[in-house]
Amino acid sequence: MTETIRKPRRGGIAVLGAALFMASTMLTAAPAFSQEMTDVGTPRDQTLIVDMLNARVSNPGTMNPYQQGVTINHGYHQMASALMWDIDTASGKQIPDLAAAMPEPLNKEYTKFRVKLREGLNWSDGKPFTADDVVFTADMIAKTDSIAYSAAFKAAIKGFTKIDDHTIEIETTKPTPRLTLVLGSLIYGNPFHVVPKHIWEKEDPATFTNFPPVTISAYKYKSSDPNGSWFLWEKRDDWKNSDIGQIVGEPKAQYVLFRSYGTEEKRVLAMAQNQMDILTDISPESLDILQKQNPKVKAWFGGFPYANLDDPCERGIHFNTSKPPYDKAETRWALALAMNLQQASIATFSGMLRASPLALPPTKVLMDTYHKPMVPWLKEFALADGYKPFDPDYAIKIGEQLRSEGVEAIPTDPDQLRDLLGVGWWKFDPEQATKMLEAQGFKKQGDKWMTPEGKPWVINILAPADFEVQSQRLAFAAANEWAAFGIDAKVQQMQGGPFFTAENTGDYEVGSYWGASCGIVPDPFVRLEGWHKDYVRPNGTAASSNQGRYVDDVLSAKIDTLRSIPADDPQVVPLGTEMLKDLVKGLPSIEMFGTSKFVPVNETYWKNYPSADNYYEGPWWWWSNFKFIAAKIEPNKG
Amino acid sequence: MRLLGQIATRLISYVLVIAFGLTVVFFVPRFAPNDPVEAMLAQVSSQGAYMDAAQADALRASLTDAFGLKGSMLTQYWNFIKRIVLTGDFGPSLAMYPTPVSQLIAQALPWTFGLLLSSTLIAWVLGNFVGLWAGWRPNRASSRIMEGLAIIVYPIPYYILALVLSILFSYIWPIFPLTASVHGAPWSFAFIRSVIWNSFLPALSIVLVVFGWWVISVKAQTTQLAEEEFVRYSRLKGLGDGRILTRYILPNAILPQITFLALQIGLMFNGAIVTEILFEYPGLGHLIYTAVIQGDYNLLMGTISLSIVAVATATMIIDLTYPLLDPRIRAR
Numbered sequence: 029m030t031e032t033i034r035k036p037r038r039g040g041i042a043v044l045g046a047a048l049f050m051a052s053t054m055l056t057a058a059p060a061f062s063q064e065m066t067d068v069g070t071p072r073d074q075t076l077i078v079d080m081l082n083a084r085v086s087n088p089g090t091m092n093p094y095q096q097g098v099t100i101n102h103g104y105h106q107m108a109s110a111l112m113w114d115i116d117t118a119s120g121k122q123i124p125d126l127a128a129a130m131p132e133p134l135n136k137e138y139t140k141f142r143v144k145l146r147e148g149l150n151w152s153d154g155k156p157f158t159a160d161d162v163v164f165t166a167d168m169i170a171k172t173d174s175i176a177y178s179a180a181f182k183a184a185i186k187g188f189t190k191i192d193d194h195t196i197e198i199e200t201t202k203p204t205p206r207l208t209l210v211l212g213s214l215i216y217g218n219p220f221h222v223v224p225k226h227i228w229e230k231e232d233p234a235t236f237t238n239f240p241p242v243t244i245s246a247y248k249y250k251s252s253d254p255n256g257s258w259f260l261w262e263k264r265d266d267w268k269n270s271d272i273g274q275i276v277g278e279p280k281a282q283y284v285l286f287r288s289y290g291t292e293e294k295r296v297l298a299m300a301q302n303q304m305d306i307l308t309d310i311s312p313e314s315l316d317i318l319q320k321q322n323p324k325v326k327a328w329f330g331g332f333p334y335a336n337l338d339d340p341c342e343r344g345i346h347f348n349t350s351k352p353p354y355d356k357a358e359t360r361w362a363l364a365l366a367m368n369l370q371q372a373s374i375a376t377f378s379g380m381l382r383a384s385p386l387a388l389p390p391t392k393v394l395m396d397t398y399h400k401p402m403v404p405w406l407k408e409f410a411l412a413d414g415y416k417p418f419d420p421d422y423a424i425k426i427g428e429q430l431r432s433e434g435v436e437a438i439p440t441d442p443d444q445l446r447d448l449l450g451v452g453w454w455k456f457d458p459e460q461a462t463k464m465l466e467a468q469g470f471k472k473q474g475d476k477w478m479t480p481e482g483k484p485w486v487i488n489i490l491a492p493a494d495f496e497v498q499s500q501r502l503a504f505a506a507a508n509e510w511a512a513f514g515i516d517a518k519v520q521q522m523q524g525g526p527f528f529t530a531e532n533t534g535d536y537e538v539g540s541y542w543g544a545s546c547g548i549v550p551d552p553f554v555r556l557e558g559w560h561k562d563y564v565r566p567n568g569t570a571a572s573s574n575q576g577r578y579v580d581d582v583l584s585a586k587i588d589t590l591r592s593i594p595a596d597d598p599q600v601v602p603l604g605t606e607m608l609k610d611l612v613k614g615l616p617s618i619e620m621f622g623t624s625k626f627v628p629v630n631e632t633y634w635k636n637y638p639s640a641d642n643y644y645e646g647p648w649w650w651w652s653n654f655k656f657i658a659a660k661i662e663p664n665k666g
Numbered sequence: 667m668r669l670l671g672q673i674a675t676r677l678i679s680y681v682l683v684i685a686f687g688l689t690v691v692f693f694v695p696r697f698a699p700n701d702p703v704e705a706m707l708a709q710v711s712s713q714g715a716y717m718d719a720a721q722a723d724a725l726r727a728s729l730t731d732a733f734g735l736k737g738s739m740l741t742q743y744w745n746f747i748k749r750i751v752l753t754g755d756f757g758p759s760l761a762m763y764p765t766p767v768s769q770l771i772a773q774a775l776p777w778t779f780g781l782l783l784s785s786t787l788i789a790w791v792l793g794n795f796v797g798l799w800a801g802w803r804p805n806r807a808s809s810r811i812m813e814g815l816a817i818i819v820y821p822i823p824y825y826i827l828a829l830v831l832s833i834l835f836s837y838i839w840p841i842f843p844l845t846a847s848v849h850g851a852p853w854s855f856a857f858i859r860s861v862i863w864n865s866f867l868p869a870l871s872i873v874l875v876v877f878g879w880w881v882i883s884v885k886a887q888t889t890q891l892a893e894e895e896f897v898r899y900s901r902l903k904g905l906g907d908g909r910i911l912t913r914y915i916l917p918n919a920i921l922p923q924i925t926f927l928a929l930q931i932g933l934m935f936n937g938a939i940v941t942e943i944l945f946e947y948p949g950l951g952h953l954i955y956t957a958v959i960q961g962d963y964n965l966l967m968g969t970i971s972l973s974i975v976a977v978a979t980a981t982m983i984i985d986l987t988y989p990l991l992d993p994r995i996r997a998r
Contacts, residue, residue, distance in 0.1 A: 067847065084946050086773075086953060087765040096706060096729065097763030176732055176763075179724035180717055209716050219710070235764070255777075255948035257847045289845050290946035293829060297837050298844055525700040525961030528708030535699065554716055563719055570704055572722030 067303075068251065068260050068285060073633050076281040076661060078103075078306045079295060080288040081650040085256035091249075092238040093221045094169070096176040102252075102259040103286040106654035108152075108243035109221050110271045112143070112162075113212025114653045117338075117646035118638075120393035120549045122208050125271050126157070126222055126244070131198065131207045138205040138594065139186075145194040150269035151224045152248040159190040164225035166198075174234035177219045184210050205594035206553060214554055215340045215546055217652040245655055246272035246279050259286045272659050279659040281634070299325060305630045306637070306649050311497055312377055315626045324632040328625075328647060329640045331437035332430070333380035333448065336640075336647050339623035341546035342389035343499050345489070345506050346539050346617040350567060350577035353479060354537055358464050360615045361411060366461040366513040369453045369620065370426045372505040376498060379430045381621040383422050383450030387611040388547065388555055388604075390450055390622040392643075397550045397601060398608060399451045406452065409612060415460055423449035453620075458513055477514045486516045490530055490539035493521035498623055503540035506620075531575045534567035541575075542623070548646075551595035552604035559611065560587045578616035583607060635664040673986065680982045687974035691967050692746055696739060700961035702760040703729045733760050734964075746967070756968035761960035767968035770953055775972075778942070778949030781865055782934040785872040790927050792873070793880020798919065800881065801888025802911055813881060820878025828871040828944050835867060842867045845946035868945040872938060880923065887919040921992055925984055932980030933973070 064072045085099045093100050093109070100109070114125040124130060127143050134140040149157035166188035169181045186199040204210060211220045223233075224242050240249040247261040261284045267273045289298045296314045298304040300321040310318075315334060318325050328336040345363070347354040354360060373381045384390040385406060388398055406418040423445040431438045439445050446452070462472070469480030477485040487510060491503030503519045510517035519540075522530065530536045547555035558573030561584045565571040586607050593599055627647040629637040638645045638657060645657045706729055707722065717725065730736055734745070734757060749755050756767035796816065800809040819827070836844045846864040850856030891897060892915065900910050939951035946952075950969055957965035 067843070068849070084948065084952070086770055086948075086956060087759075087762045090765065095764055096732070097759060097761055097765065099762075173728075174732070176725060176728045179728040180721040183721045183724045184718070214716065253847055253849075254852075255773075255846070255848065257845065257946055257948070287847075288946060291944055294832065294844050294944070294946070297832070301837060301840065301844075303844070523959040524708070525702065525705040525959055526698065529699055529701040529704040529961070532704045532708070533701070557718075570701070570707075570726065572707065572717065572719060572726070 066285060068258060070260065070283045070285070073663060074282040075285050076283070076306070076634055076658060077285045077287050077304050078106075078649055078654075078658075079304060079308045080259075080286045081308050083290055084288045085259075088252055088254065088256035088259070089239050090237040091241045092233070092236050093219070094172075094175045094177060094233055101650055102256075103247070103261045103284060104241060104243075104249075104259075105217055105652055106286075106650070107247040107261045107284050107658065108241060108245050108249065109652070110245045110655075111211075111213050111218050111652055112220065112222070113208040114656070115213050115215065115548065115651075116656075117548060117648060117651075117653065118643055120391070122212055122214065122549065123275075125212075125275075126162070127212075128194070133205075133594075134197070138203045138207075139200050141198045141200075141207055142191070143196050143198060145196065146271065146274065147194050148269060148274065149244065149271060150266055151226075152243040152264055153224075153227075154266070155224065155226055155242075157222075157224075157244060158193045159196045160193075161225045162196055162222050163188045163190045164229065165220075165222045168223070168228065168233050169220075172233050181220070203592065205592065205597075206551075209554065209595075213652050215548055215651065216648075244270065246270040246659065247284060247655075250283065257288045260284075261286070272655050276656055276659040279655075280662050281658065284658060299628065299630055302630060302632045305632075305634050307628050308650055309497075310626050310628065312380060312624075312626055315628055318628055322630065322632075325628050325630050326637070326639065327628055332435055333624065335377070335380050335624035335626045337382040337448075337622050337624055338391040338393075338548075338646050339546075339625050340389055340391065340548035341542040342384050342387075342619055342622050343502050343540070343542050344384075344617050344619040344621070345502075346541040346543070346576050348534050348537050348539075348567070348576055349579075349616050350534065350564075351537050353468065353470075353485075356468060357614050358412075358468055360618065361417070362461040362464040362468075363510065364454045364615060364618045365417060365457045365464070366515075367454075367506060367509045367618070368456040369422060370429055370456075372502065372509055372620065373426060374429075375505040375508060376501040376621070377624050379426055379435070379449075381498075381624050382448065383453040384619050384622055385418065385451070385453050385612070386608050387543075387559075387617070387619055388552055388608060391548060393548065393550060395447070395451070398552075398605060402605060402608065403451050405609065406612070409609075411464075413463075417454045417457075417460075418452055419455040420446075420452040422453040423451075450621075461513065472514060475514050476516065484516055486518070487538050488518050488520045488536075490527065490536045490541075491519050491521050492527050492540070493523050495524060496542070498621075499540040499542060502620060506540070529570075532570040532572070534565070534569075534571065534575065534577055541617075543617070549595070550604075551600050552607065553590055553595065553600075556604065556607050556611075557587055557590065559607075559616070560584050576616050578614070580610060580614055580616075583610040583614070586610070631664055633664055634661050636660055636662045676982060676985055680978055683978045684975055687978070688747070688750065688967075688971055689743075691970045691974065692743055693739075695961070695963045695966050696742075698961070702733060702961040702963060703735065705961045706760070706763075732763065733758075750971070756971070757964045759957075759962055759965045761956060761962040761965065767964050770965065771950070771968055771972060774948060774950045774953050777947060778938070778951065779934060780861070781869055781941075781947065781949060782872070782938060783931070784865075785869040786876065786927070786930050786934070788869075789873045789876040790880055790923070790930075793877045794884045794920065794923055796877075797881040797884030798888050798911065798916065801885040801919075802892060802907070802915065804885075804889065813885060816878035816881035819874050820882065822875070824871070824875050824940055825944065827875060828868075828941065831867055831871050831874075832944070846948065847946070865947075868938075868941050868947050872941060883926075884919055884923055887922070888915055891915045891918050924991065925988075928980045928984045929977065932977035934976070 066072050066075050081101050082099055085102055090098050091104050092098055110125050112127045113122045116123050126146055128146045129144050131141040131143045134142055145159055169175060169178050172178055186201050189197045191197055212218055227242050246264055246267040248264050250260040250262040252259040263279055263282050267278060289295045292310055292314055295307055296318050299307055300318055315327055327334040347360055349355050373379050382390045388394050390399055410416045424442055426449055427438050427445045471478045479485045489503045489507055492500050507517040507519050561579045563571055563574035564577050564579055586603060590603055638647055703726055758764040759767050759770055796812045800813040803809050835842045843864055848860045848864055850860050897914055900914055939955055942949045942951035954969045
């Protein structure tokens with residue numbers, strides 16, 4: 029699995045590009061089908077076709093969300109189900125969905141809450157949605173040990189009680205100021221799915237297939253491929269009695285078809301042929317090919333940087349801080365200063381990345397809450413020897429470099445550039461890095477670095493293979509930078525199972541990771557709470573958070589305070605800011621960039637997709653809040 | 667009596683090979699640095715579900731128990747062997763928990779078998795026919811063209827060939843679907859037509875690649891046989907080309923091809939991983955790929971065990987039937 033430094037394979041995309049270039053000489057543009065039917069027998073102009081995140085589903089005949097290995101992001105999760113609380117990604121706030129409001133704490137210990145439920149909702153079989161369904165679901169999970177989620181649920185929730193048809197009370201096992209985090213979506217979704225009592229009370233929840241499902245949101249199951257390559261959802265006649273009907277209004281698409289075309293090359297071909305309206309993440313090279321083939325295909329930005337830069341995860345180099353020489357902050361800092369981020373950005377995604385010096389992603393909301401306000405502190409921050417590492421002009425410099433390389437539409441205004449490409453990053457200063465390493469006992473022999481023990485310094489960067497392409501490329505970019513500095517840096521690529529096993533069990537020294545939890549709201553709890561020392565496990569034992577085994581007593585004490593206050597407490601942002609400062613000082617991971625998502629949409633049949641110019645939601649087609657987006661997408665009659 | 671002894675020895679070695687294979691299939695994934703529980707937890711975590719340390723540990727313990735990964739490796743091995751021998755059950759898939767492995771295999775097997783059996787047989791018949799003709803009449807234009815085609819297509823990396831076919835026949839001239847997606851009620855005419863239509867490109871991509879190998883191998887045999895004394899003698903006897911080819915050369919040239927064909931049929935149970943991924947084809951190869959990347963021990967054991975049994979059985983059948991095909995073996 030170990031490979032020397034090289035770019036990841038892009039053979040398939042290259043062949044695709046060459047072949048499509050030839051094809052484009054034969055076809056002026058992919059023809060739009062007029063009044064055509066989809067291959068599943070629905071009118072094309074009434075069918076919104078969405079890419080399935082995890083490709084074909086091998087067990088399509090089950091939609092029980094409580095069976096751990098059941099995939100539900102083929103539409104059930106996005107269009108048919110509803111959570112107690114979901115997320116508005118544009119404002120970065122959680123919103124009530126099946127609940128009518130945010131929970132009301134009933135004691136100051138935050139262990140009892142009253143929750144009002146939305147009234148006037150019906151299940152797709154016409155039965156009303158009431159507190160009985162919610163309480164039944166909680167009881168069912170708690171009583172069924174064979175549901176894997178049961179143990180985790182019981183560790184947090186003592187019980188649900190019905191007060192009236194649309195009011196419940198929830199008791200937790202310990203102070204839980206963030207109940208909506210435990211039972212609602214912050215990103216992607218939440219395991220707590222309310223099920224219809226009148227259906228599930230007759231079934232064993234551990235074995236029930238829930239197929240076809242009775243749904244609560246605006247769409248119902250219509251049909252699917254027995255081999256799991258497509259799932260068709262149809263708008264309910266009584267859509268007014270759904271969460272979407274009440275929150276957004278009537279969804280325009282009569283049908284939403286979740287369709288898998290498998291490999292990236294095939295997905296690109298499908299959209300080029302207008303067989304796909306919305307694609308999940310693709311590479312920038314594929315986006316380029318796609319836009320040349322089909323002018324109706326739009327990216328998040330109309331020009332550079334094309335990608336959405338507001339993903340809740342950020343990418344960087346993570347260390348197992350329990351293993352020398354990465355147990356010393358000075359070593360980690362030296363590695364950060366030995367990295368030319370401009371080059372890393374260009375090598376990864378041709379500069380289409382927003383830099384992040386902080387342990388919170390540089391999304392629009394978090395830039396306003398933390399990144400921009402912390403710039404004065406970052407400028408004055410000094411290492412132990414008095415050296416000030418922050419470079420506030422990173423965005424200006426890479427902007428100039430990109431402009432000089434012929435990239436069009438790069439802003440010239442410094443503030444605009446910083447908004448687009450980040451508030452700054454660490455200086456590229458090999459001399460300072462050398463000084464810091466030599467102070468640690470490292471020595472340079474010829475052009476190679478030796479460890480304090482006198483052995484050649486070898487860094488194996490663990491990286492994902494064939495998934496999470498940004499982290500994969502970032503690993504190669506970091507290895508190139510460190511190799512140029514004189515370290516024998518290599519990339520070791522692994523598939524998902526071994527990759528995460530290594531991370532959780534600490535079987536790595538340096539890895540291209542993105543942290544266990546990602547955050548999009550101003551409350552930094554989800555993103556930063558995982559750095560608490562009580563998550564640390566010995567190497568060899570799996571850790572669910574803080575896989576870098578980082579111990580900082582001061583930071584942990586602040587996390588304890590954060591744990592005790594609710595998300596809307598005025599202390600949250602100042603406390604978060606202080607925690608971010610601690611993480612800059614200790615630098616347990618070198619955060620580098622927010623995640624750039626290339627998420628094209630096709631305007632041949634549909635319009636009013638969210639975009640940088642029409643930012644009513646982020647482009648999270650695979651999250652539970654997609655139903656709020658889908659309801660706003662309109663037919664493109666023109 | 668001697669024959670019965672040979673059959674008994676062969677049957678014993680057949681059983682031993684399968685037992686050894688199953689043991690390897692059990693232990694190898696467990697020695698890999700891949701824990702299906704951690705893979706599942708990472709999936710839960712990457713999907714934004716927040717869990718504190720107590721909740722995550724509770725889920726970890728619960729999944730370890732559900733996946734049957736509690737106890738020492740020897741205990742797990744003993745349970746595995748008992749389950750296989752007594753019930754033939756590989757347990758639930760870990761990545762698609764709790765769907766039984768047997769159900770996933772039963773769903774995928776007909777697809778893989780249908781695709782690979784038809785494409786392998788078509789490639790075998792066509793390849794041997796063309797190779798025989800090219801070896802027998804190497805200077806004819808038709809021989810040269812067919813052989814040239816085989817030599818050109820054979821070395822093309824399969825992935826590239828399949829992708830080019832897709833672009834040609836699903837994009838530029840869109841007569842076939844990009845990926846396999848069947849429609850119609852089970853076993854209706856519409857369903858069968860849909861299966862054939864959806865399987866055509868994957869099958870063509872396999873036939874084109876495999877065809878080249880059969881042509882090259884049988885042509886080499888035929889060219890060599892054409893120079894043998896018994897062929898020269900038959901020619902001098904005045905026998906016609908057709909008779910020499912079908913009665914003297916074909917029976918000799920085809921023997922190794924039959925051996926290899928039988929092995930190929932056995933290997934069918936591995937699926938065609940690249941084909942199935944590229945065409946989103948719902949076969950065993952796709953399942954094996956999922957099992958490997960997800961660390962799904964049970965699914966991996968189920969699919970590979972099937973392959974071991976199939977290859978061992980195919981080899982045994984060849985060994986037992988070879989004397990019927992080759993008089994030289996009978997004479998020994």
